[in-house]
Amino acid sequence: MLQTVEDDILLQYMYLCANPLRGDAQIELEYEQLKNHPRVTSVAFLRPEVLMVQTDKIILSDKGKRLIGEFIIFLIRRQIAGYWEVDFRFWNVSNPILIEADDPEATDQDVLFIHPHIMPAKDELLGCANGALCISKGQFAVYQHMRKGEMHLAVPCLIDILESYPTGQPYYDAYEWPLWKGEKDDA
Numbered sequence: 053m054l055q056t057v058e059d060d061i062l063l064q065y066m067y068l069c070a071n072p073l074r075g076d077a078q079i080e081l082e083y084e085q086l087k088n089h090p091r092v093t094s095v096a097f098l099r100p101e102v103l104m105v106q107t108d109k110i111i112l113s114d115k116g117k118r119l120i121g122e123f124i125i126f127l128i129r130r131q132i133a134g135y136w137e138v139d140f141r142f143w144n145v146s147n148p149i150l151i152e153a154d155d156p157e158a159t160d161q162d163v164l165f166i167h168p169h170i171m172p173a174k175d176e177l178l179g180c181a182n183g184a185l186c187i188s189k190g191q192f193a194v195y196q197h198m199r200k201g202e203m204h205l206a207v208p209c210l211i212d213i214l215e216s217y218p219t220g221q222p223y224y225d226a227y228e229w230p231l232w233k234g235e236k237d238d239a
Contacts, residue, residue: 064097068129069201082204089204091211093122101130102178105207106145110167110214120167121147125210126178129198138198140210141182142170169213185213 065083066076074082086105087095094106105127110120121144128139144167170183185191197206 061095061097064100065095065103065203067100068097068103069203071201074201079201082202086204086207089208089211092207098126098178098180101128103127103129103203105203107211107214109146110211112215120214121145123167123214125207126182127198127203127206128177129201129203136199138195139177140194140198140206141173141178141184142167142210142214143180143182144170167214185210 062080062083066079069079069082071079083095086092091107091110092105093108096104096106098104103126105125107123107125109122112120124143124145126141126143128137128141130137167183169186171186173182173184175184194206194209197203197209
């Protein structure tokens with residue numbers, strides 16, 4: 053039987069999310085749950101250890117609705133010396149936001165906002181354009197899901213971050229997330 057692209061993605065997903073506490077059938081159900089999330093438009097792989105999840109349009113309110121963009125969420129999971137090293141990154145594929153920089157010597161790359169909570173990453177983790185989230189608290193739960201191979205639970209948390217910011221100012225570090233989880237500025 054000829055293997056389809058979808059079959060290949062499922063096999064890669066099962067490899068990425070392998071966990072001795074969950075069987076292949078459970079991981080396959082979780083994959084379907086991820087694909088069926090209302091904000092997820094596609095799932096693919098950059099490399100065997102890097103899952104890419106594309107979202108539909110994310111809109112934040114700031115004195116009226118404003119399109120932020122469609123995102124690719126990169127979820128990285130690789131086993132190193134007996135533990136799971138995990139990380140995640142984002143890229144706004146349709147609508148990065150430019151703001152004025154306080155530093156007159158800043159370049160466009162220095163002032164590019166991928167999202168109010170996401171700034172361009174200064175590392176080469178993925179080897180392509182990406183941004184890192186400005187939260188410290190809140191990452192723990194996402195990392196725990198990723199270490200267990202529960203991408204179907206990590207992705208909704210990350211989408212919630214994309215859709216939220218504290219009332220008052222959109223360009224605000226989200227270090228307190230999820231203490232303000234669900235509070236969206238509808239002003």
